[in-house]
Amino acid sequence: MADKILKKLNIKVWRQKNASSKGKFETYTIENISTGSSFLEMMDILNNELIEKGIDPIAFDHDCREGICGTCSLYINGRPHGPDTEVTTCQLHMRKFKDGETITVEPWRAAAFPVIKDLIVDRTAFEKILQAGGFVSVNTGGVPDANTIPVAYEDAEESMDAAACIGCGACVAACKNSSAMLFVSAKVSHLAKLPQGQVEAKKRARNMVAKMDELGFGGCTNTGACEVECPKSISITNIARLNREYLVSRLSR
Amino acid sequence: MSKFLAASIGRKFLMSITGLFLVAFIAVHLTLNLLLIFDDSGELFNLGANFMATNPAIKIMEPLLGLGFLIHILWSFYLEFQNWKARPVKYDKKNMSGASSWASRNMLVLGALVMVFLIIHIINFFWVIKFDPHTMSTIVIGGEEMEDTYTLVADLFKGSVAYCFFYILGGLLLGFHLSHGFWSAFQTLGLNNKYWMKRWQAIGYAYAIIVAIGFAAIPLYFLVKF
Numbered sequence: 001m002a003d004k005i006l007k008k009l010n011i012k013v014w015r016q017k018n019a020s021s022k023g024k025f026e027t028y029t030i031e032n033i034s035t036g037s038s039f040l041e042m043m044d045i046l047n048n049e050l051i052e053k054g055i056d057p058i059a060f061d062h063d064c065r066e067g068i069c070g071t072c073s074l075y076i077n078g079r080p081h082g083p084d085t086e087v088t089t090c091q092l093h094m095r096k097f098k099d100g101e102t103i104t105v106e107p108w109r110a111a112a113f114p115v116i117k118d119l120i121v122d123r124t125a126f127e128k129i130l131q132a133g134g135f136v137s138v139n140t141g142g143v144p145d146a147n148t149i150p151v152a153y154e155d156a157e158e159s160m161d162a163a164a165c166i167g168c169g170a171c172v173a174a175c176k177n178s179s180a181m182l183f184v185s186a187k188v189s190h191l192a193k194l195p196q197g198q199v200e201a202k203k204r205a206r207n208m209v210a211k212m213d214e215l216g217f218g219g220c221t222n223t224g225a226c227e228v229e230c231p232k233s234i235s236i237t238n239i240a241r242l243n244r245e246y247l248v249s250r251l252s253r
Numbered sequence: 254m255s256k257f258l259a260a261s262i263g264r265k266f267l268m269s270i271t272g273l274f275l276v277a278f279i280a281v282h283l284t285l286n287l288l289l290i291f292d293d294s295g296e297l298f299n300l301g302a303n304f305m306a307t308n309p310a311i312k313i314m315e316p317l318l319g320l321g322f323l324i325h326i327l328w329s330f331y332l333e334f335q336n337w338k339a340r341p342v343k344y345d346k347k348n349m350s351g352a353s354s355w356a357s358r359n360m361l362v363l364g365a366l367v368m369v370f371l372i373i374h375i376i377n378f379f380w381v382i383k384f385d386p387h388t389m390s391t392i393v394i395g396g397e398e399m400e401d402t403y404t405l406v407a408d409l410f411k412g413s414v415a416y417c418f419f420y421i422l423g424g425l426l427l428g429f430h431l432s433h434g435f436w437s438a439f440q441t442l443g444l445n446n447k448y449w450m451k452r453w454q455a456i457g458y459a460y461a462i463i464v465a466i467g468f469a470a471i472p473l474y475f476l477v478k479f
Binding site for chain 1: 257259260261262263264265266332335336338339340341342343344345346347348349351352353354357358360433436437440441442443444445446447450
């Protein structure tokens with residue numbers, strides 16, 4: 001089946017020169033976009049046209065373009081990663097849009113994710129949270145034999161489900177409070193469910209939550225929007241686990 | 254402790270604990286209030302009200318309950334203010350209805366409306382019973398003289414259609430607030446996992462519906478019958 005052509009689209013996009021400038025919306029018109037192209041391909045085509053007109057191209061984050069690196073972002077028509085479910089923006093296709101539509105494209109909005117330029121935000125806050133506790137200590141020595149550490153099948157599955165988090169920040173963007181709880185809970189959970197993660201377990205939740213608060217993320221009010229908008233469908237049951245780990249470690253001393 | 258309450262999860266811990274305390278209170282309150290519609294002579298409700306007014310355990314619980322309400326309400330404004338600060342630049346276009354329920358996104362609005370209801374509700378009944386009892390008539394049941402609380406309540410509903418609708422609305426608002434608040438409290442306390450998620454939500458919805466219908470039924474009963 002041949003892809004249809006969207007004859008005309010209006011792209012209302014956030015333009016901001018740098019971190020300190022004010023920024024505003026600009027609307028560009030783009031013609032003849034195949035419904036088979038990805039959203040980022042549409043942005044590439046738009047940027048080509050802008051360059052030909054002598055306009056500064058729109059800056060946006062992208063890397064692997066196959067939905068696994070977590071680099072692409074974009075708040076499209078009021079939703080992180082746009083109107084499709086369980087996909088990143090690079091995996092979002094133009095068939096999800098109507099001919100003649102005005103598509104609003106905004107950067108993630110959070111105090112902890114300041115805009116650097118146009119649609120690119122600084123997500124190093126996530127890295128700082130990981131540095132605060134999202135690691136395991138590994139001693140040097142011989143490589144242990146596979147299967148010497150028994151892990152229950154269900155624990156391994158839950159750990160892997162949490163480890164699917166690509167750290168894109170859609171949870172923060174989707175949350176009405178700009179809370180990073182889904183991200184932090186995924187990073188705490190995938191280690192908490194495995195024996196290797198037990199060494200730092202007591203301190204991990206404490207340190208990561210303290211860092212999360214310090215960086216200016218909001219609090220969780222359990223709306224569940226993060227789980228729905230997460231491209232990897234990370235469950236909010238991880239947040240319950242994070243709360244549990246945190247409260248136990250707090251109340252134990 | 255101050256460090257615990259300064260952390261985001263600690264702050265929410267206080268909301269959950271006070272919230273569940275208020276949930277327990279509502280269950281007791283609704284149970285006693287339903288006596289209003291099961292005995293038109295008012296004897297049953299007056300006995301219940303008199304038991305609550307003279308019970309020493311309730312005397313101890315009363316200031317605690319006030320404190321619970323105060324913490325839950327004041328803390329919620331503080332928490333919401335913290336959350337507003339986390340997004341200084343707002344989105345131009347938002348489409349959140351598919352990803353979360355309206356009640357979950359508007360707990361502060363629902364809570365504030367319930368608070369307005371609560372203030373008027375306290376002025377209507379609690380204030381009169383507590384500080385202005387000489388304006389109430391008394392009744393003798395089983396040889397004991399007590400304040401006729403039934404007449405106080407019944408007269409308000411019989412005398413004003415507007416108050417009836419106001420109290421029906423109050424019940425419904427509380428129900429919406431609980432539809433998110435109940436399971437959310439257990440989630441925040443960490444007492445949740447993939448099995449209990451659906452169970453807590455089902456129990457929470459059931460409780461919210463019982464509370465909404467239960468409280469709304471009382472003014473509705475007076476509205477229809479008298």
